[in-house]
Amino acid sequence: MKNIILIGFMGVGKGSVAREVIKLSDYVSVDTDDLIESMENKAVKKIFADSGEEYFRSLEKKVSHWLEKSVKNTLISTGGGFYKQKNLKDIGVVVFLDSSFDKILERINSHPNAVKKLKKRPLLEDLKKARELYNERLPQYKALADVVIDVTDKSALECAKELLSKVKKHG
């Protein structure tokens, strides 16, 4: 089993899809934001507020090196900006969860914890800027992807099934 590395914009459902994949397979999962939060003993939002985005990106870099060297047979769910790490392809098969920006907002807003979900993501505070960031990143996510899953109007379970079948075919 190769590592699977899940990339995509904030709120697209990386965590939800990862949870379904581990139910359907022998994979266990880790999440780069969770690793960073436990390293720092602080929420991502607080790391941004106390030390800035650049510091957060340096932690992502540290995590990316550790993943490449030390992690096997694992589904790795990533923060929306983690795709910028240069060794992404050396970590595992890159799977991009694709959705329009409006559908992502719809998904977040329909969640019972919508306010909390928006609040914990500093880069979603200004929706105009977030849309610009989405437009800038979209072609980069696509260019990196070995496998693309269009998540539009699909449940996390459906996405997980599609992911496992496409990753298998990818070899």
Ligand code: S3P
């Ligand atoms: C970020 C996405 C967040 C988190 C941080 C920065 C980004 O993760 O890593 O707030 O740059 O897109 P999610 O994609 O899980 O929200």
